[in-house]
Amino acid sequence: MSIVTDIVNGAVDDSVQLATLLRKLLIVGDSLGNESLKEWVLHELNGYQTIDQLPPYRPMEITAKGQFLSMIGQMNDQPIPSATLEKEHRWWAETAYLLSAIASFEALVQDDPNGRIIMEWPANMTAYYSDKISKHWHLNRAWQEVPISAIRGMLDSVRTRILQFALELKREVGEGELSTDAAPPEKVNSAVQTIIYGGTNIISPTIAGDVQVIGQQVIVQGDFFSLSNALEAIGVAKPHVAELEAAIDDDKADGADRGYGNRVKHWLASAGSYVAKEGGAAAVEVAKAAITTAVTSYFGLG
Numbered sequence: 001m002s003i004v005t006d007i008v009n010g011a012v013d014d015s016v017q018l019a020t021l022l023r024k025l026l027i028v029g030d031s032l033g034n035e036s037l038k039e040w041v042l043h044e045l046n047g048y049q050t051i052d053q054l055p056p057y058r059p060m061e062i063t064a065k066g067q068f069l070s071m072i073g074q075m076n077d078q079p080i081p082s083a084t085l086e087k088e089h090r091w092w093a094e095t096a097y098l099l100s101a102i103a104s105f106e107a108l109v110q111d112d113p114n115g116r117i118i119m120e121w122p123a124n125m126t127a128y129y130s131d132k133i134s135k136h137w138h139l140n141r142a143w144q145e146v147p148i149s150a151i152r153g154m155l156d157s158v159r160t161r162i163l164q165f166a167l168e169l170k171r172e173v174g175e176g177e178l179s180t181d182a183a184p185p186e187k188v189n190s191a192v193q194t195i196i197y198g199g200t201n202i203i204s205p206t207i208a209g210d211v212q213v214i215g216q217q218v219i220v221q222g223d224f225f226s227l228s229n230a231l232e233a234i235g236v237a238k239p240h241v242a243e244l245e246a247a248i249d250d251d252k253a254d255g256a257d258r259g260y261g262n263r264v265k266h267w268l269a270s271a272g273s274y275v276a277k278e279g280g281a282a283a284v285e286v287a288k289a290a291i292t293t294a295v296t297s298y299f300g301l302g
Helices: 003-011 018-034 035-046 085-095 104-112 122-130 146-172 185-197 224-234 238-253 264-270 280-298
Strands: 058-063 063-070 073-079 095-097 116-120 138-145 213-216 216-222
Touching: 003 018, 003 146, 018 035, 018 104, 018 146, 035 104, 035 116, 035 185, 058 146, 063 085, 073 213, 085 138, 104 146, 122 138, 138 146, 146 185, 146 224, 224 238, 224 280, 238 264
Parallel strands: none
Antiparallel strands: 058 095, 063 073, 063 138, 116 138, 213 216
16 A cells, blocks of 8 residues: 555544644655645644744634722623724734644643633733723733634645645555656646645645645635635625524535535525625626535535
8 A cells, every 4th residue: 555545545434633644645755756845744743933924724813801900809701893903913813823833722622622821912912902992991911712623624624735745646656666756846736836835826636636726716616615705805795604504514414415405506506695785786796606616615516
């Protein structure tokens, strides 16, 4: 059994740790001489040093919370609206940047599957806003709160990327030996950029046959993360994206092929109502067409 087949088999088995899959993928990247793939693997294994290095699935939308004190008592776990912060600080109440190694997040999910991650604000930041958020209550502690469910989604996104890339590579080389002759560098690099990094509009019809680009959004067949990003870029609000995900799951449960059943079709029939109407009827029709193309690309329907 080739190492690529071994990665495919491991990627569909949740009991196989992502760190194990990534180390095998590092061997693949070295055999193919692809530095972009090796760089991504090493960052996932060792952690990221800066925010600028993060791939699109690592930043998380979060809620900031704090502990407030006054002469009459204290309030715990109080949400901190980002609008109460200065513009350059608002991300502290909106976005968490997950820099740590993938193994640390897997351990957190295993240890406390229903918990949360607390990321404390810097002490100087808390002190600066001590008396700026409320006139009568003083901020004593503040933190970013990331639910474990969001971490689980991030881990699943990494696993899906590994699986998708390995499947595309297997389609190219089969069970043969990995080499730059069997898998030309330009095709491998195209697959790395579209599937792993998810941010280019250069698509190889051979090795990346299940990847579509809608505008500047990459749609990977079967990867709901890439579909949700594309839909939100079109203008579909998160609640409607969640409705689509539920429709897919329900259609799968009813036996629909890949989840493309009556519920999904009903969701698509209402696609025009999910986007803003400021552009008039013509703009809505354009958005509806883009939504339909994104969803059908996710299902591999062209």
